[in-house]
Amino acid sequence: MSRISAVLNGLRGQGRKALVPFITAGDPNLETTAPALSALARAGADLLELGIPFSDPEADGPAIQAASERALAAGASLADALQCVRAFRRDNAHTPLILMGYLNSILAMGEERFAQQAGAAGVDGLIVVNLPPEDSATLRRALAAAGIDLILLAAPTTADDRLSLIDRSAGGFIYLVSLKGITGADHIDVAAVQHHLGRLRQRTRLPVLVGFGIKDGATARKIAEQADGVVIGAALVAHMGALQDDPAAIPAELECRLREIRQAMDG
Amino acid sequence: MPQPGSNYAQPSERGWFGNYGGRFVAETLIHALDELQALYAEACADQQFQQRFSQDLARYVGRPTPLYFAAGLSAELDGPQIYLKREDLNHTGAHKINNCIGQALLAQRMGKTRVIAETGAGQHGVATATVAARAGLECQIYMGTEDIARQALNVYRMKLLGAEVVPVSSGSKTLKDAMNEALRDWVTHVDNTHYIIGTVAGPHPYPQLVRDFQSVIGQEARRQCLELAGRLPDVLVACVGGGSNALGLFHSFIDDVNVRFVGVEAGGHGLETGRHAAPLNAGAAGVLHGNRTYLMQDGDGQILATHSISAGLDYPGVGPEHSHLKDIGRAEYDSVTDEEALDAFRLLNRTEGIMPALESSHALAWVVREARHLAERVVIVNLSGRGDKDIQTVAAIDGTTL
Numbered sequence: 001m002s003r004i005s006a007v008l009n010g011l012r013g014q015g016r017k018a019l020v021p022f023i024t025a026g027d028p029n030l031e032t033t034a035p036a037l038s039a040l041a042r043a044g045a046d047l048l049e050l051g052i053p054f055s056d057p058e059a060d061g062p063a064i065q066a067a068s069e070r071a072l073a074a075g076a077s078l079a080d081a082l083q084c085v086r087a088f089r090r091d092n093a094h095t096p097l098i099l100m101g102y103l104n105s106i107l108a109m110g111e112e113r114f115a116q117q118a119g120a121a122g123v124d125g126l127i128v129v130n131l132p133p134e135d136s137a138t139l140r141r142a143l144a145a146a147g148i149d150l151i152l153l154a155a156p157t158t159a160d161d162r163l164s165l166i167d168r169s170a171g172g173f174i175y176l177v178s179l180k181g182i183t184g185a186d187h188i189d190v191a192a193v194q195h196h197l198g199r200l201r202q203r204t205r206l207p208v209l210v211g212f213g214i215k216d217g218a219t220a221r222k223i224a225e226q227a228d229g230v231v232i233g234a235a236l237v238a239h240m241g242a243l244q245d246d247p248a249a250i251p252a253e254l255e256c257r258l259r260e261i262r263q264a265m266d267g
Numbered sequence: 268m269p270q271p272g273s274n275y276a277q278p279s280e281r282g283w284f285g286n287y288g289g290r291f292v293a294e295t296l297i298h299a300l301d302e303l304q305a306l307y308a309e310a311c312a313d314q315q316f317q318q319r320f321s322q323d324l325a326r327y328v329g330r331p332t333p334l335y336f337a338a339g340l341s342a343e344l345d346g347p348q349i350y351l352k353r354e355d356l357n358h359t360g361a362h363k364i365n366n367c368i369g370q371a372l373l374a375q376r377m378g379k380t381r382v383i384a385e386t387g388a389g390q391h392g393v394a395t396a397t398v399a400a401r402a403g404l405e406c407q408i409y410m411g412t413e414d415i416a417r418q419a420l421n422v423y424r425m426k427l428l429g430a431e432v433v434p435v436s437s438g439s440k441t442l443k444d445a446m447n448e449a450l451r452d453w454v455t456h457v458d459n460t461h462y463i464i465g466t467v468a469g470p471h472p473y474p475q476l477v478r479d480f481q482s483v484i485g486q487e488a489r490r491q492c493l494e495l496a497g498r499l500p501d502v503l504v505a506c507v508g509g510g511s512n513a514l515g516l517f518h519s520f521i522d523d524v525n526v527r528f529v530g531v532e533a534g535g536h537g538l539e540t541g542r543h544a545a546p547l548n549a550g551a552a553g554v555l556h557g558n559r560t561y562l563m564q565d566g567d568g569q570i571l572a573t574h575s576i577s578a579g580l581d582y583p584g585v586g587p588e589h590s591h592l593k594d595i596g597r598a599e600y601d602s603v604t605d606e607e608a609l610d611a612f613r614l615l616n617r618t619e620g621i622m623p624a625l626e627s628s629h630a631l632a633w634v635v636r637e638a639r640h641l642a643e644r645v646v647i648v649n650l651s652g653r654g655d656k657d658i659q660t661v662a663a664i665d666g667t668t669l
Contacts, residue, residue: 055438055569056555058447059293059454065437077567103291103554108568130291130554134281155295157457162297180295181455 002149003124004096004172007046008207008228018209018229019044019220019265021236021258022100024051024067025084026076028244032251034087036240039251041095044262049127049231052081052101059129061184063234066241078105078114082121089122098125098151098172111142119146125172127151133169140169153177156196160203167204173228174204178212184234188213190222197226217264224265232261275521277588282471282558285594287587290470292450292557299457304472306377311479316372323368324483327401328358330365332484334491334647339618347502347641349634350495351621351650352488352516361624361652362484362512363394363465369480371398374461381405381460385449387414387442387508388579388626389421390652391465396430398463406430409449411441414578421656439572442508442582446556466509467586470557474586481515488647489519496645502527505649506629507547507600508580510589512651517598527599530589531633533575534602544573546585547593547600560587576605576660577625579652607632612654612661624652625660 001009011018021040025033037048053071057064078101085097099118106114106128118126126148131139133152140150149172154163157180166174178193179185193210200208210223211231220230239257243250277284290300310316324330332353341349354362374382382404386392392408399406408425412434415422425432438444446469453462464473467481485503492500503520505513507530520526535543543549546561553562555570563571563583575581592598603611608625611632615623623631627650634641634648654661662669 056443056447058450058556061451069437072569077569079567104562104564104568104570106568107553108564108566129293130557132290132292132294132297135289135291153294155293155297157295157298159298159301166294177293177295180457182451185455 002147002172004047004149007096008173011046012207012228017224017227017265018046019262020047020049020209020229020231021045022049022051022231022233023237023240024053024064024071025081026053026071026074027067027237027240028070028247029074030076030080030084032247033084034091035251036254037088038091039255040258041092043255043258045095045258046229047096047098049098049100049233050081050085052078052099052105054102054105057102059182061182061234063184063238063241067237070241070244078109082117085121085123096124097122098127099123100127100129103128103131106139111139115142115146115148119148123148125149125151127153127175129153133166136169151175154200156180156192160199163200163203167206170206173207173209174200175231176200176208176210176227178210178214181212183212185213188219190219193223194226217261220261220265221267273522277591278471278475282475284588284591287560287590288471288474288558290557291554291559292470293454295454296457296470300470300472302377303373306373307472307476310373310376320369320372324365328364328368329356330483331487332356334488334495336495337619340615343614343618344635344638346638347634347644347646348496350492350500350645350647352484352647354484354512354649354651355621355623355627355653359394359397360655361390361394362481362515363391364397365483365515366465366477366480366511367394367398367463369476370461370463371402371404374404375402377461379459379461381456382463383407383409383449383452383460384463384465385409385442385445386465387445387581388577389414389418389425389656390579392432393421393424393428395463396425396428399430400428407452408432409435409445409452411439411445412436413440414442417660418578418656420659441573443570450556466511467514467588468509468556468558468560468584474558474588477511478514478518478588481511482518484512484515484649485517485519488516492645492647498645499523499526500647501644502529502641502646504529504531504630504633504646506531506580506626506651507585507589508533508544508582508626510586512649514586514588516647516649528592528597529633530598530600531629532600532602533577533580533629534604535574537604538602542574543602544575544581544583545602546583547589548602552590555584558587560584560590576608577629579624579626580629601633603629603632603636607636609661609664611635621650622654623650624654625657627651
């Protein structure tokens with residue numbers, strides 16, 4: 001069983017929900033990333049999501065676009081993101097880590113080579129925002145050989161029969177996009193999320209985590225009533241943007257912010 | 268619309284032209300693309316839709332556009348017999364309107380009340396704003412701030428047509444960033460909005476349907492060339508940014524294996540400088556904006572900033588069908604520099620009294636450069652747009668303030 005499945009099954013057994021923070025590798029510099037990941041784990045993150053900086057993040061809102069731009073300005077690449085994972089793993093061998101990015105970054109490195117290096121670095125899962133399940137077979141095989149789950153997204157617009165296709169192709173968990181929109185959007189509708197969760201639950205036994213537009217503990221708590229966990233990205237990344245000139249302060253700030261969300265979510 | 272009896276059956280049902288194309292978008296958009304694909308297939312089979320499209324092209328756009336024998340230019344170059352396909356004479360001044368007419372009909376058929384588009388030179392933005400005004404659709408046009416600065420005339424035209432021009436200041440502030448922002452808008456407003464992509468790129472079915480709507484160019488040119496020259500052309504030449512005017516011209520000749528296709532990319536300051544927009548000449552395959560195609564990118568897969576004197580060619584990718592035609596050797600792709608394009612712009616003004624768009628000037632410049640190898644050849648150049656929008660750019664280069 002993968003590290004992701006082990007953690008999510010364990011949480012399910014305890015009736016607890018997963019909290020998954022997202023930051024971008026190399027934002028605002030490469031030195032900050034591993035300490036920031038460690039701080040998030042200390043603050044109660046069950047899994048970690050690390051963004052691969054990309055020049056054209058077409059599914060991301062302004063906060064994560066800006067994070068990518070800061071990381072690219074600091075010279076961060078996919079190879080650097082993997083270096084950050086290795087550095088984090090020296091400190092933490094148990095918290096599952098998921099890379100999230102766009103397909104071109106993976107293709108440029110080569111799918112096989114990426115899978116081997118990511119596996120060796122201690123990556124547990126991969127989310128590729130713009131890779132549909134129909135075209136994921138090659139990458140999925142390469143990842144499987146390296147012990148990495150390919151996590152697929154489902155959306156409010158995904159038809160029922162397609163949810164079943166996603167279930168058949170996904171590993172680890174399914175990432176349900178909460179709304180029609182981009183990351184950091186401000187129009188999340190909890191009732192609608194619950195409706196789509198219900199549709200998805202009928203078609204998958206994999207855990208379902210919900211992301212996009214979840215900005216605070218109260219919303220996280222409401223979503224987590226039905227979901228197996230929540231992803232919080234843009235809200236945290238915005239704090240990193242505010243501290244870009246004082247990167248040394250970022251890990252402590254993230255730890256404090258995520259602890260607040262953890263407490264609100266767990267009640 | 269697919270050519271009956273053609274041996275060339277591209278793309279596949281899932282939108283692949285050989286190894287290129289596909290549908291690499293966020294999951295949220297898949298449903299809208301499925302819907303568009305189904306509706307487009309239905310429209311292709313619907314006589315009334317086809318009739319309406321043809322009527323709009325005839326009565327509103329002003330088609331057919333002439334195929335004009337450029338005697339002055341041919342004499343000046345002393346080699347090829349040059350024919351110009353006059354897409355510059357279309358309503359709104361470029362080929363872009365052909366596709367917009369078709370997509371507006373599709374948007375109405377889907378019951379969408381709002382259209383969005385990206386634009387570089389502003390020609391596609393103007394064409395979209397035009398069809399939106401006519402159909403009573405709400406319209407927002409995404410445009411990079413750098414392009415807004417160099418295409419002020421078209422920006423104002425779009426406003427006069429009732430569209431809202433949304434400035435995009437992320438990334439390189441040009442066409443690719445406008446396309447990112449349009450995709451973000453679409454994913455957010457997918458229920459009521461149709462995204463009118465302006466070129467033969469993007470996720471399936473866009474590369475196919477834009478090509479099909481533009482293929483009227485080649486259908487006319489083929490017939491006109493048989494009438495005027497008494498035979499098929501030897502060479503077709505068109506500029507390639509995303510590549511819609513080129514495919515529009517090439518597509519009807521795809522089975523005419525002796526007709527040579529030449530796509531001309533923007534060489535900018537020269538391929539060796541890295542400051543250009545020529546992915547087919549100097550790029551590598553990758554995935555951007557929903558399709559796998561040749562891209563200008565670095566070793567980490569980051570998309571590179573491009574440069575061209577012409578905003579409409581200033582794009583790091585290219586339609587996936589061009590990537591396929593390049594790989595199978597059916598079309599060849601070359602590039603010309605900013606300077607060569609400017610020289611051709613001036614030459615056509617002087618020899619023919621026609622002011623071409625700087626985009627189309629790239630195709631002309633290739634013919635100028637290659638003229639000595641084209642003796643006696645019948646060459647059709649797609650004059651994809653007129654140059655009024657570029658007067659300020661050229662004047663600035665001449666040191667003239669208007």
